[in-house]
Amino acid sequence: DAGVTQSPTHLIKTRGQHVTLRCSPISGHKSVSWYQQVLGQGPQFIFQYYEKEERGRGNFPDRFSARQFPNYSSELNVNALLLGDSALYLCASSKGLAGDGNTQYFGPGTRLTVL
Amino acid sequence: QQQVKQSPQSLIVQKGGISIINCAYENTAFDYFPWYQQFPGKGPALLIAIRPDVSEKKEGRFTISFNKSAKQFSLHIMDSQPGDSATYFCAARAGNQFYFGTGTSLTVIP
Numbered sequence: 001d002a003g004v005t006q007s008p009t010h011l012i013k014t015r016g017q018h019v020t021l022r023c024s025p026i027s028g029h030k031s032v033s034w035y036q037q038v039l040g041q042g043p044q045f046i047f048q049y050y051e052k053e054e055r056g057r058g059n060f061p062d063r064f065s066a067r068q069f070p071n072y073s074s075e076l077n078v079n080a081l082l083l084g085d086s087a088l089y090l091c092a093s094s095k096g097l098a099g100d101g102n103t104q105y106f107g108p109g110t111r112l113t114v115l
Numbered sequence: 116q117q118q119v120k121q122s123p124q125s126l127i128v129q130k131g132g133i134s135i136i137n138c139a140y141e142n143t144a145f146d147y148f149p150w151y152q153q154f155p156g157k158g159p160a161l162l163i164a165i166r167p168d169v170s171e172k173k174e175g176r177f178t179i180s181f182n183k184s185a186k187q188f189s190l191h192i193m194d195s196q197p198g199d200s201a202t203y204f205c206a207a208r209a210g211n212q213f214y215f216g217t218g219t220s221l222t223v224i225p
Binding site: 004033035040041042043044045048055056058090092097098103104105106107108109 | 119121151156157158159160161204206208210211212213214215216217218
């Protein structure tokens with residue numbers, strides 16, 4: 001079975017631009033979470049979606065937005081990119097809300113570099 | 116502010132030795148404590164997890180020890196192997212949000 005897939009693998013943008021990152025969860029999984037991992041740090045929670053509804057949001061500015069589609073895939077959008085947005089963006093999927101027996105499975109991430 | 120404090124930042128252990136990584140927290144709303152293993156170029160993978168009503172959980176060579184009163188938990192890797200060399204993250208959940216530690220880079224020397 002395919003794991004969590006993310007696209008693109010790498011991305012280079014300049015300050016002020018907009019970026020869209022994509023995630024396909026494991027088949028049968030209805031929850032997708034997004035994380036930002038800055039080099040040398042642990043992942044920081046951005047959003048969790050379950051059944052196409054936002055169920056959790058971390059401490060990130062409104063420039064960050066996401067949505068989940070009827071097929072449970074998800075997009076993370078970041079507007080007005082800043083140098084500090086350079087990071088590995090991880091997507092994780094789970095059958096239900098993460099925890100309580102619903103393991104999160106992480107994708108390999110999208111490496112975003114903002115110049 | 117770091118919600119989950121993890122130490123040490125890096126750890127070097129001889130093959131066959133015990134690796135110990137510690138985490139501490141303050142938020143009493145945390146109700147689920149997973150540990151993740153991450154290899155370079157990969158996303159984190161769940162290793163083992165514990166709830167606060169249990170003091171210890173063991174799965175193979177991996178054990179979580181949990182001290183609710185001290186708000187601390189630790190990962191013990193017994194009989195450490197070179198293949199265990201990776202970065203390890205502790206995490207804690209409150210509501211639908213997970214908070215991760217800063218990571219420990221483990222190197223197991225053959």
